[in-house]
Amino acid sequence: MAYTVLARRYRSKTFDEVVGQGPIATTLQNAIAAGRIHHGYLFTGTRGVGKTSMARILAKALNCLNADAPTGTPCSACDACTAIAQGQDIDVVEIDAASHTGVDHIRELRSNAAYRPARSRFKIYIIDEVHMLSTGAFNALLKTLEEPPEHVKFILATTEIHKVPATIQSRCQRFNFRNIAQEEIAAALDRVCTAEGATTDERVVQRVARLANGSMRDALSILDQLLSLSPTKVTATVLEEVLPPAQDEQLAELMRHAAQGESAATLQMLDQVLAGGRGLEALCTDTIELLRTLMVLRVCGPDSDLVDLPTAMRKDYAALADQFAVSHYVQMIAMLEELRRNVRFSGAGRALADALMVRFSKMAAWGSIETLLGSASDEKKNVPALVGSARTHAPEHPPEAAGRSSQTLTAPVDASSLDGGSVTPREMSPDGVITEATADVGSRALFSAGLPPADHPESVSDAMEAEPSDEGPAPEAPTERVAVTINEALRRQITGDALVQQALDLFGGRLTNVVRRQAAPTVGDDETE
Numbered sequence: 347m348a349y350t351v352l353a354r355r356y357r358s359k360t361f362d363e364v365v366g367q368g369p370i371a372t373t374l375q376n377a378i379a380a381g382r383i384h385h386g387y388l389f390t391g392t393r394g395v396g397k398t399s400m401a402r403i404l405a406k407a408l409n410c411l412n413a414d415a416p417t418g419t420p421c422s423a424c425d426a427c428t429a430i431a432q433g434q435d436i437d438v439v440e441i442d443a444a445s446h447t448g449v450d451h452i453r454e455l456r457s458n459a460a461y462r463p464a465r466s467r468f469k470i471y472i473i474d475e476v477h478m479l480s481t482g483a484f485n486a487l488l489k490t491l492e493e494p495p496e497h498v499k500f501i502l503a504t505t506e507i508h509k510v511p512a513t514i515q516s517r518c519q520r521f522n523f524r525n526i527a528q529e530e531i532a533a534a535l536d537r538v539c540t541a542e543g544a545t546t547d548e549r550v551v552q553r554v555a556r557l558a559n560g561s562m563r564d565a566l567s568i569l570d571q572l573l574s575l576s577p578t579k580v581t582a583t584v585l586e587e588v589l590p591p592a593q594d595e596q597l598a599e600l601m602r603h604a605a606q607g608e609s610a611a612t613l614q615m616l617d618q619v620l621a622g623g624r625g626l627e628a629l630c631t632d633t634i635e636l637l638r639t640l641m642v643l644r645v646c647g648p649d650s651d652l653v654d655l656p657t658a659m660r661k662d663y664a665a666l667a668d669q670f671a672v673s674h675y676v677q678m679i680a681m682l683e684e685l686r687r688n689v690r691f692s693g694a695g696r697a698l699a700d701a702l703m704v705r706f707s708k709m710a711a712w713g714s715i716e717t718l719l720g721s722a723s724d725e726k727k728n729v730p731a732l733v734g735s736a737r738t739h740a741p742e743h744p745p746e747a748a749g750r751s752s753q754t755l756t757a758p759v760d761a762s763s764l765d766g767g768s769v770t771p772r773e774m775s776p777d778g779v780i781t782e783a784t785a786d787v788g789s790r791a792l793f794s795a796g797l798p799p800a801d802h803p804e805s806v807s808d809a810m811e812a813e814p815s816d817e818g819p820a821p822e823a824p825t826e827r828v829a830v831t832i833n834e835a836l837r838r839q840i841t842g843d844a845l846v847q848q849a850l851d852l853f854g855g856r857l858t859n860v861v862r863r864q865a866a867p868t869v870g871d872d873e874t875e
Contacts, residue, residue: 525560
């Protein structure tokens with residue numbers, strides 16, 4: 347007698363036996379009980395999560411001969427249920443879209459759909475990997491899928507839902523099959539081992555469930571391989587002999603070495619990963635997925651449901667996630683994606699991968715973007731205070747102003763005239779008159795703006811060095827800096843200058859005082875000093 351692999355022998359036969367897809371099974375059972383049976387269903391999900399098994403169970407529920415009507419609990423014993431489970435029922439047609447992609451195949455399907463079923467209630471078409479149909483075939487299927495004969499039901503299955511046209515999706519009830527949790531796979535493997543008369547360690551079962559990556563079929567295939575080597579007892583030794591080290595464990599260890607800055611250990615672990623038969627592209631893809639998991643755990647916390655991790659692994663992954671900053675994860679994912687594209691056309695792919703791993707191991711020494719931005723923000727906040735301090739303690743005759751004189755002009759300024767501007771007063775009288783004040787931004791930008799005549803009402807400014815003119819060398823005559831009152835017209839005039847606005851934006855400053863440079867009267871003039 348031919349051997350039947352575990353994945354086929356222990357395939358789910360009823361809705362209650364389906365592993366990891368309880369909500370979908372319950373929805374379909376309730377729809378059958380309520381008589382709300384749709385004419386088209388679309389099952390989508392990754393490989394080995396139960397799409398085809400669910401389609402066959404639904405077909406048995408609709409056509410079970412031991413029930414007077416569609417039932418949520420098919421008997422799995424009548425001729426129809428047995429034939430459907432084996433894929434040989436005359437009224438349940440299973441089509442592999444990968445080998446029936448043309449318009450002619452769909453036209454034949456439409457022609458046959460007009461005939462009533464031979465012995466069952468419904469004629470059911472199960473189209474697997476439906477995304478493989480050509481554009482013409484999809485178009486030919488549209489009308490029949492939207493308004494099929496009352497005795498026809500369609501069940502479509504695909505692993506790449508984005509390739510199925512929206513016109514097809516809108517004509518079906520869509521069910522998303524999720525990856526099966528590691529705990530559920532492990533429990534199912536325990537039941538299979540018991541039925542096969544084999545004993546196994548819990549650690550081995552958990553390892554097989556993790557290697558399956560959410561696929562029940564992959565888990566049963568791995569277990570089948572282990573039982574071939576040791577039919578009665580599966581131990582960790584057997585597992586190590588049959589299977590290479592777990593890819594996810596190796597990649598996690600790789601990132602641990604990189605987080606600790608251990609470049610040599612990082613390169614050695616990379617060599618072990620590649621020696622296991624993984625190509626560079628696959629390595630990049632798997633590492634990107636790991637980094638995405640770590641980034642989500644770092645941002646959303648260890649209990650986030652955005653990542654599919656077993657409970658036993660969350661603590662270790664959360665600890666590893668804290669080793670890098672969030673910005674580091676963003677950078678590493680981008681660099682790995684660039685490496686994945688480059689290795690396709692480069693003859694030095696291994697060298698590029700080694701260089702990138704060394705770069706990862708030095709990532710902590712770079713400092714995160716968040717830290718740099720925080721430092722820049724702190725420096726910007728300190729600019730007004732530093733400027734005010736520099737002006738307060740400015741020498742009476744700075745070196746660059748040697749040979750020229752400066753003079754402090756004193757005139758009271760009403761604080762209310764500043765229109766909400768921020769100043770740093772050094773002396774204020776009880777009636778609110780500021781006698782001395784400093785500005786929040788440098789004077790070079792302010793000097794570039796057009797200023798009022800020299801006889802404009804003046805306020806007080808610290809004595810500061812005269813800055814050289816942008817038009818040419820400084821004049822020989824002494825200059826003085828005169829502060830003027832900020833009224834609304836002057837404020838609009840100055841802030842309208844592009845250079846002034848750039849200076850304010852750069853330093854986060856506010857216009858609080860205006861200083862104009864003018865030539866001091868020369869000796870012998872009739873004007874009074």
